[in-house]
Amino acid sequence: MIGILPVLPILIPLFTACCCLLVTRRRRAQRYVAMTGPSVLLVASFFLAARVWHSGTRVIHVGGWDAPVGIVLVADLFAVVMVVVAAVIHLAVSVYTLGHSNPADERHGYFVAQNILLMGVCGAFLTGDLFNLYVWFEVMLIGSFVLLVMGGGRERMQAGIRYVTLSLLSSAMFLAAVGLLYGIAHTLNMADLSQRLAHVNTEHPWLVTAVSGLLLVSFGIKAAVFPLYFWLPASYHTAKPAVSAIFAGLLTKVGVYALIRVFATVIPYSPYIFHILLIIAGLTMLMGVLGAVSQSGFRRVLGFHIISQIGYMVMGLALLTSDDPQLRQLGIVASIFYIVHHIIVKTNLFLIGGIVRHLTGTEDLSRLGGMLKHAPWLAILFAIPAMSLAGLPPLSGFWAKLTMIKAGFATEQHLLTMIAIVAGLLTLVSMLKLWNEVFWKPAPENMRTETSKEVITPAIQSPHRLALLAVPCGVLALLTVAIGLHPQALLTVADRAAAGILDRSAYVQQVLPHVQAEVTRGITNESEDLR
Numbered sequence: 001m002i003g004i005l006p007v008l009p010i011l012i013p014l015f016t017a018c019c020c021l022l023v024t025r026r027r028r029a030q031r032y033v034a035m036t037g038p039s040v041l042l043v044a045s046f047f048l049a050a051r052v053w054h055s056g057t058r059v060i061h062v063g064g065w066d067a068p069v070g071i072v073l074v075a076d077l078f079a080v081v082m083v084v085v086a087a088v089i090h091l092a093v094s095v096y097t098l099g100h101s102n103p104a105d106e107r108h109g110y111f112v113a114q115n116i117l118l119m120g121v122c123g124a125f126l127t128g129d130l131f132n133l134y135v136w137f138e139v140m141l142i143g144s145f146v147l148l149v150m151g152g153g154r155e156r157m158q159a160g161i162r163y164v165t166l167s168l169l170s171s172a173m174f175l176a177a178v179g180l181l182y183g184i185a186h187t188l189n190m191a192d193l194s195q196r197l198a199h200v201n202t203e204h205p206w207l208v209t210a211v212s213g214l215l216l217v218s219f220g221i222k223a224a225v226f227p228l229y230f231w232l233p234a235s236y237h238t239a240k241p242a243v244s245a246i247f248a249g250l251l252t253k254v255g256v257y258a259l260i261r262v263f264a265t266v267i268p269y270s271p272y273i274f275h276i277l278l279i280i281a282g283l284t285m286l287m288g289v290l291g292a293v294s295q296s297g298f299r300r301v302l303g304f305h306i307i308s309q310i311g312y313m314v315m316g317l318a319l320l321t322s323d324d325p326q327l328r329q330l331g332i333v334a335s336i337f338y339i340v341h342h343i344i345v346k347t348n349l350f351l352i353g354g355i356v357r358h359l360t361g362t363e364d365l366s367r368l369g370g371m372l373k374h375a376p377w378l379a380i381l382f383a384i385p386a387m388s389l390a391g392l393p394p395l396s397g398f399w400a401k402l403t404m405i406k407a408g409f410a411t412e413q414h415l416l417t418m419i420a421i422v423a424g425l426l427t428l429v430s431m432l433k434l435w436n437e438v439f440w441k442p443a444p445e446n447m448r449t450e451t452s453k454e455v456i457t458p459a460i461q462s463p464h465r466l467a468l469l470a471v472p473c474g475v476l477a478l479l480t481v482a483i484g485l486h487p488q489a490l491l492t493v494a495d496r497a498a499a500g501i502l503d504r505s506a507y508v509q510q511v512l513p514h515v516q517a518e519v520t521r522g523i524t525n526e527s528e529d530l531r
Contacts, residue, residue, distance in 0.1 A: 001342040002068065002119075004060070005047060005051055005058065005074040005075070006048060006058050006059075006060045006073045006074075006126055007073060007089070008041075008044040008045075008048070009041060009044060009045055009048065009083045009086075009122035009126065010073075010119055010122050010126065012037060012040055012041045012117070013037065013041060013115040013118040013119035013122065014035060014115070014116075014119050015037070016034070016038075016041075016111075016115045017034070017111075017112045017113075017115035017116050017119070019033045019037070019153040019237065020033050020034055020037075020109075020111040020112045020115065020197060021109070021112050024106070024107055024109065024112075025107065026232070026317045027103055027107075028413075029183055030106055031111075033111070034094055034111040034114075034115075035094060035095070035098075037115060038087065038090045038094045038118075039091060040237035041087045041088075041090060041091075041118070042084075042087040042088060042091050044087075045083045045084045045086075045087040046084060046524075048075060048080050048083065049080045049081070049083075049084050049147065051059070052075055052076065052077055052080045053077065053493075057074060057075060057500070057507075057510045057511075058074075058075040059072060059073070059074050059075070059128070059510060060072065060073045060075075067128070067189050067191065067511055067512055068188075068189035068191070068192035068512065069420070071128055071129060071132055072127075072128040072129060072130035072159075072189060072511060073126045073127060074126065074127070074190075074191075074507075074510070074511055075126055076497070076500050076501075076507070076510070077095065077262075077493065077496055077497040077500050078257075078261070078336065078498075078500060078501055079125045079126050080415060080496040081118060081336065081340065081494075081497055082125045082253070082257055082339075082492060083122050083125050083126065083197075083341050085127070085339075085340055086118065086121050086122060086250055086343075088292075088341060088344070088479075089246060089249045089250060089344075089347050090118050090246070090423055092347065092351070092472035092475060092476055093114075093242050093245055093246045093249075093351070093472070094111075094114070095468060095471065096241075096242050096245070096351050096354070096468065096469055096472045096473075097110070097111075097114075097242045098468045099464075099465045099466070099467070099468030099469040100240070100241060100242055100354060100358065100468075100469060101183060103186070104151075105150055105240070106374075108150060109146065110115060110150060110514045111282065111524035112247065113142075113143045113144075113146040113147045113150070114143065114147065114274065115142030115143075116139065116142060116143035116146075116192050116294070117139075117140055117144055117147065117246070117250075118143075118428070119139060120136045120137070120138075120139030120140030120141075120142075120143060121136075121140060121250050121251075121254055123135075123136035123139065124136040124137060124140065124254050124257070124365035125254070125257060126259070128189060128190050128191065128433040129188050129189050129190065130181065130188045130189075130190060130193070130266075130513055131178055131188045131256065132179055134174050134175060134178060135170065137167075137170075137171060137222070138171060138253075140251070141164065141167050141168075141171070142515075143214075144163075144247065144251060144327065145163065145164050145167075146292060147239065147240075147243045147246075147247075148160045148235065148238070148239050148243065150239075150240065150243070151240065153238075155238045155241065155242070156238045156426075158238075159234060159235035159238040159239070159327075160235070162231055162234055162235060162331050163231055163235045166221055166228075166231045167221075167222070167410075169221065170217075170222055171218070171219045173217055173218040173221075174214075174215065174218040174219075174299040176213045176214055177211050177214035177218065178490060180210075180211045180214070181197075181211055184197075184200050184204065184207060184208075184211075185197055185200055188264065189511070189512075190261070190262075190266050190395065190507075190511070191261070191507055191508045191510075191511035191512050192508075192511075192512060193266050194265060194266050194504050194507065194508055195508055197267060197268050200269050201268040205270075208267070208268060208270070209270050209272055209273065211267075212263070212270055212273045213393075214271070215262055215263075215267070215529045216259075216263075216273060216276070216277075217219060217260070219255050219258045219259045220280070221255070222251070222252065222254065222255030222258070223252050223253075223255030223256045223258075223259060223309055223314070224252050224255070224306065224307050224312055225280050225281075225284045225285040225307075225310055225311070225314055226280055226284040226287050226288075226307075226311070227283075229284070229287075229288070229307045229310075232252070232303060232307060233291065233295075233300060233303040233304050236299065236303045236306070237297060237299035237300050237303055237363070240354075241299075241350065241351065241353060241354020241355075241357060241358075242351070242354065242510075244353075244354075244367060245347045245348075245351045245354065246347065246396075248302065248303075248306055248346045248347060248349075248350045249343045249344075249346055249347030249350075250343065250347075251276065251295070252306060252310055253313075253339055253343055256310060256313045256314065256335075256339060257339075259314065259317060260317050260332065260335060260501065261501070262462060263277075263317060263320075264320065264332060264501045264502060265501055265502075265504060265507055269320070271321070274318055274320055274321045275321065277314060277317060277318035278315075278318040278321065278416055280311075280314060281311045281312075281315035281317075281318050281416060282311065282315075282415070282416045282419045282420075283311075284307060284308065284310055284311030284314060285308050285311030285312060285315070285419055285420060285421070285423040286303050286308075286311075286419055286423060287307070287308075288305065288306070288307030288308025288309070288310070288311060288423075289304070289305070289308040289423045289426040289427055289430070290426070291304035291307065291308075292304035292305045292308060292426075292427070292430045293426055293429060293430045293433070296355060296364065296365050297363045297364060297365065298353045298357070298363040298365065298368070298434065298438065299350065299353045299363055299453050300447065301430055301433075301434060302346070302350055302353060304351050305346070305389065305427065305430070305475070306346060308383055308423055308427065309338070309342050309346070309389070311420075311423070312335075312338050312342075312400070312404055312420060312423075313335050313338050313339055313342070314335075315331075315334075315335075315404060315408065315416060315420060316331040316332055316333075316334040316335025316336075316338065316404060316407065316417075317331065317332070317335055318331075319331030319334075319391065319407055319411045319413065320332075321406065321411070321413075322410075322411040324411075325502075327407065327410050327411050328500055329495070329498045329499060330406070330410065330498075331411065332494075332497075332498035332501055332502060333407075333491065333494045333495050333498045334400070334404040334407045335402055335404075336399050336405040336493075336494040336497055336498060337399065337467075337487075337490055337491060337494045338401075338403075340483075340490060340494075341388070341396040341397055341399075341400040341480075341483060342389075342400070343478055344396070344476050344479050344483075345383075345385040345388050345389050345396065345397060345476075345479075345480055346385075346389070347476060348381075348384075348385040348473055348476035348477060348480070348505050349382075349385050349386065349389065349473060351469070351473050351476070352378065352381055352382050352385070352473055354467050354469070355378060355381075355470070355473070356368070356371065356378070356438060359371070359374075359375060359378075365433075365434070365437035365438065366437075366444070368437055368438045369437065369438070369439075369440075369441040369442055369443040369444055369446060370439075370441070370442050370443030371438050371439045372379040372440055372494040373387075373441025377470070378439075378470075379435075379439045381470065381473045381474060381477055382434075382435070382438070383435070384477040384480055384481060385476070385477060385480055386431040386435065387431065388480045388484065388493075389427060389431060390424065390427045390428035390431045391424045391427070392428070392484055393484070394484045395480055395481065395483075395484040396480050396481075396483035396484045396487070396490075397480075397484075398484060399483070399484065399487040399491070400498060401420070401424055403491070404420060405417055405420055405421065405440070408420060418508075
């Protein structure tokens, strides 16, 4: 059982999707399966994380074929941290869906698509091969497109077409980069590439830089960085609340994970690429938060904030421009901490946005108000992740921003760090704007009677359904508070994970213990062939 632990985060969602497909006409049975699968996934991911923490990276050679020829799954600490957080979000959103979905969506495969999406997410985190990373991206695309357009409607279809078009463009560029990499290095195994590209780069540095550029654009589209982010705010708010929540929490983070994994572990260091990353990080933070401040819809504001916060995560990667190994590691530590914090907080905010819409029937801020009086519990649930996103102590966002700002000043990236501080202040402004418009100000006159009598009252008279919506938000809020009160635990995990990401020789030794010497001997001859 211990030996197959790295495969379980992929197999469990696949098995759950198959079981849900078999019982699509039996709603109660499907719901039991849809809750059991994420619960088992969470338990398995914790067991895998504990195993990796105590025994080191776990590697599985699928089908018994040794790397670099065969498919390999690599469960290092960074990967399993992402898998654990994904499992938490999967379970929270699944419970929330019980209170927000309708029978038609479930008959049309909502839970099937959600589990296919999670299978793709976990596969992307655990794969040790670039081609299989491409495959898992496509699996994610299948599940996410179905979820995005589910329920139909012109707006959703337009958003879905826009989303899938940009995703296919990203995939085409990724596939082109994969082909070039195989042409110049004769392998796609990440550990093997890490070795071979180091030698190829000495002979053909511009060729490696060109491939790096293709990968940067491809992953940049998926991560929604500047100037490739325009698809995100145009699509996320159109989906159902549970769908937009899981998208906000996980999809863009897979793109950020790919950026960190490939550029910190695989691709040789290129000053051109990392200086571009510095510029991208600053502009992503700034443009995202300015877009958020200007929006008038609840989830539209949150959508632009996803973009802004991605800039902080990319900033940590871009700080690898430093020559000091300790500062380089600090930048990756800040990125990992920020990713975990943001997945939890942003998912929670989108779930809360769904509750607001459930209670009022609208997301238009001009038509909202008075929720502090009618639903004070919701105001508390909103305040915790909102203030954490803004970086106020003692919540998780404070430590995430503090670690990132500390790393920025330590590496003497003063302008970028000042942009991060300004973006944080503007985030606070936009969160206060949401608080005022939704909770603090009185309900508009033309909406007050409707809101208090026709919409909120039926919801309050259904405590079971409301509990299914509120409990996941409360659990995620408690996680945010717990990380904020005890940040050292996550910082310790992030520090150890960052060390593993940056130690390329250790990564190669873990994945290719038996062929490392043979690869080293063969590299010289292959470099000659490239001439």
